[in-house]
Amino acid sequence: MDPALLRERELFKKRALSTPAVEKRQAASDSGSHKKKKPKGDKEGSSGSKHSAESSNGSFNIKTSSGYKFGCLAKIVNYMKTRHQNGDTHFLTLEEILDETKLLDISMKQKQWLMTEALVNNPKIDVRDGTYGFKPKYNLKDKKALLRLLDKHDQLGLGGVLLDDVEEGLPNSAKAIKALGDQIIFVTRPDKKKILFYNDKHCQFAVDEEFQKLWRSVPVDSIDDEKIEEYLKKQGISSMQETGPKKVLPVQKRKKQGGQRKRHFKTHNNHLAGVLEDYSDGVPVKK
Structure with missing residues (x-):
């Protein structure tokens, strides 16, 4: 091939x-x-x-954060306050609260936190046998209860009651306050908050003009506010300054002492310390 x-x-x-x-x-x-x-x-x-x-x-990141957890707590407290102001004062279970606030999608861990820590330790929530209700500062049922509260404060010298506290604890408070009429006196504080006082009509009497002149003629310039407050406390009367807005004094910054350094001066003629004489008082007379 x-x-x-x-x-x-x-x-x-x-x-x-x-x-x-x-x-x-x-x-x-x-x-x-x-x-x-x-x-x-x-x-x-x-x-x-x-x-x-x-x-x-955004549901995964938000619902696992602490901000969402405390937001749910704030929503529950505000809801319980609103329903109390509307007259719904009966207690609810946690499931009923979550159902009415539309918070049914929270986790079991957050429910456990609400039951064992958040709602139990909240000062505005009252717990009874596993049910929850709103706890105002003054639990008032009607206008008569409000009038008794103001009368008691007046007799004990405790001053007035904040309108915010009354609205928080009295269902349909605006209607009750309007019905009381001139039995209540309103005073507005410098921070625009209103205070309710009992208008004791038994103390309304005519005072003679001559007595008024004598009263106004008494000088009180030598008595300062501290002495007046001290006298009121001895009589068992608290002044309204305690319930008024507190003034925050500005914090005075201290000057740093570390920046100041001691100045050192040089000394001369150290080797003549025992030889030189001081003639500042004049020349000494030789004996």
């Missing part, structure tokens, strides 16, 4: 054996890599979409 044909035959065999094997390996490797990468990409895409959905929705 011709040697040239033999060489061509051998080259053809080598080409035929080598080419399909290389193509199959590349295809297998490519397909395998695609199969491996595709699920990974799908997982990443699904997790990424899930994360983006949660971040766009």
Whole structure:
């Protein structure tokens, strides 16, 4: 056989054996890599979409934060206060509160926190046998209860009662206050808050003009506010300064003493300390 044909035959065999094997390996490797990468990409895409959905929705991050937790507590307290002011003073279970405030999607951990810590330790929430109600400063049922409270404060010298506290504890307070009429006196403080006083009509009497002149003629310039307040306390009467707004004095900043350094002066002629004499009082007379 011709040697040239033999060489061509051998080259053809080598080409035929080598080419399909290389193509199959590349295809297998490519397909395998695609199969491996595709699920990974799908997982990443699904997790990424899930994360983006949660971040766009904002429910995951917000509901696990402490701000959302205390926001739920504030919503519950405000709701309990509003329903108390409207006359709904009966107690509710936690499930009923969450249902009426539309907070049914909170976690069990947050429910446990509300039952064991938040609502139990809140000064505005009263707990009775697993049920919860609003606890105002003055629990008033009607206008008669308000009038008795103001009368008691007047007799004990406790002053008036804040309108905010009355509105907080008296259902339909505006209607009750309007019905009492001139039996109540309103006084507005410098911070615009109103105080209610009992208008004791038994103390309303006519005073002779001559007595009024004598009363106004008594000088009180020498008596300062501290002496007046001290006298009132001895008589069992508290002044209205205690319930008024407190002035916050500005804090005086102390000067830093670390920046001040002592100055040191150089002394000269130390070697003549025992030789020099002091002539500041004059020249001494030689004996």
